[in-house]
Amino acid sequence: MDLLLILTYTAFCVAIFKIFKIPLTKWTVPTAVLGGIALIGTLLVLMNYNHPYTKFAREYFVSIPINPAVRGLVVEVNVKPNVPVKKGDILFKIDPTPFAAVVKEKQAALEDAKQAVPQLEAAWESSIARSTQAEANRDRTKSAYERYDEGRRKGGKNSPFSEIELDNKRQLYLAAEASYKSALADEIGYRLAFESNIDGVNTDVAVMQAELDVAVFNLEQTEVKAPVDGMVTQMALRAGVMAVPIPLRPAMTFIPDEDRYFAGAFWQNSLLRLKAGDDAEIILDSMPGVVHKGKVIKVLPAMAEGEIQFGGSLRSSNDLFTRGRALVLIELDDDTLRTSLPAGVAGQAAIYTEHFTHVSIIRKVLLRMQGWLNYLFAEAH
Structure with missing residues (x-):
């Protein structure tokens, strides 16, 4: 100028x-x-x-590095370089076989977890019956022990109940008391297992559902799609390449429109x-x-x-x-x-x-x- x-x-x-x-x-x-x-x-x-x-x-x-969310073998490249595409168009596909297998596995595990819920309810109800029976047995043996003990104390030496009979009744009562406590503990355990919920869903079912959601997400990510309208240029990706989710090595570069x-x-x-x-x-x-x-x-x-950023070195005055x-x-x-x-x-x-x-x-x-x-x-x- x-x-x-x-x-x-x-x-x-x-x-x-x-x-x-x-x-x-x-x-x-x-x-x-x-x-x-x-x-x-x-x-x-x-x-x-x-x-x-x-x-x-x-x-x-601004360019967008396209990195797959999952690791797998590229089986199909759908996009053509320097040709405009719309948001959601498929850029390339990763072999979905292992991810589909994981989805089926998680679906089966989810069904097992759902079937286990009524089984837990039945086990809880059964434990209630056992604890009720154990409680009745304890009360019966306790009553017999108290009757023998009272007769032994009132009769003294002339009591019709011997010391051995009284001891047997006491041992039966203690055994019945222990059985009742054990049955009560089982009842509490089954109740907690059945009532263990998150947002109204059994925790085991919720865990399996979450794992299934992750598996479905990974399966969906085998189809890598355009994030926005734009195009891919200078593309070297081909079928047979192992795509890995490493940010430093994108599969292709996308230029948004x-x-x-x-x-x-x-x-x-x-x-x-x-x-x-x-x-x-x-x-x-x-x-x-x-x-x-x-x-x-x-x-x-x-x-x-x-600009100054956090670091372990001093800045030179040459800057x-x-x-x-x-x-x-x-x-x-x-x-x-x-x-x-x-x-x-x-x-x-x-x-x-x-x-x-x-x-x-x-x-x-x-x-x-x-x-x-x-x-x-x-x-x-």
């Missing part, structure tokens, strides 16, 4: 000297040079501060001027001579050069030497670029603020001149 402005002024001075036949003297040449320095310097200061330009602009897009933004890196000295809503123009290396209009969406509130640039998001008015150009194209951008608007005309002219130069070569980034 600066070179274009200098060359334009030089050409203008040469034309003035030729047209008006101004002699080249020690007064005219220094006047033209000093005038150019003053004029160009003023224009550069006003343009760079109020209408900043950057040669570092690029379209950014969504709005994309251009990001420009601007010097920090213009941050007080830049704001959302400012007009912007972008020229692309891939479309020489064409200027695309847009708006500033946002000036990002953070710069990576100042302070990297000044960095402010990132500005620009949305183009023409959305057809998403279909006409590949995502990630690069170019240059200029922003026109509300200050010194008459100077912005020069910036627009210089930007278009730079766009015309792209017919010959693209500026290296």
Whole structure:
């Protein structure tokens, strides 16, 4: 940009000297040079501060790494590269055989658990009957023991009940008491097992249902589907590959069909001027001579050069030497670029603020001149 402005002024001075036949003297040449320095310097200061330009602009897009949720052998690849697909379309399939077998196993275990519930109820009712019988037997032996004990105490030496008979009755009573406590404990155990519920469902049934749900989920994940509308590009996945759920090694890369933004890196000295809503123009290396209009969406509130994260090492003072640039998001008015150009194209951008608007005309002219130069070569980034 600066070179274009200098060359334009030089050409203008040469034309003035030729047209008006101004002699080249020690007064005219220094006047033209000093005038150019003053004029160009003023224009550069006003343009760079109020209408900043950057040669570092690029379209950014988000990609989604497709990782299967389960591990298995790929048996079918349904998606074709660079062909748009809809949300929910199948991308590829994993062999479902082992997962279907697990589902059947869990279904059988769930049915067993459901059948066990009435069996638990029957066992509880049976234990109630046994405890009732044991209680009656205990009461009967207790009554007999108390009758013998009372007759033994009242009769004394003339009692018809001997010490051995009294001891037998006491042992029968104690045995009946122990049987009753055992039956009562069994009754409590069966009752707790039968009444063990979560949300009104037997806990064993709930556990089997949860395991079945996990198995069904894993079976469903053997069909890997598109998360949103978009496409897959540069696909190398083929049938026979072992797909594994490792985030560092996705099976394919999915590009969602969504709005994309251009990001420009601007010097920090213009941050007080830049704001959302400012007009912007972008020229692309891939479309020489064409200027695309847009708006500033946002000036990002953070710069990576100042980032600090938790870690076990100290930061070097050399990090302070990297000044960095402010990132500005620009949305183009023409959305057809998403279909006409590949995502990630690069170019240059200029922003026109509300200050010194008459100077912005020069910036627009210089930007278009730079766009015309792209017919010959693209500026290296």
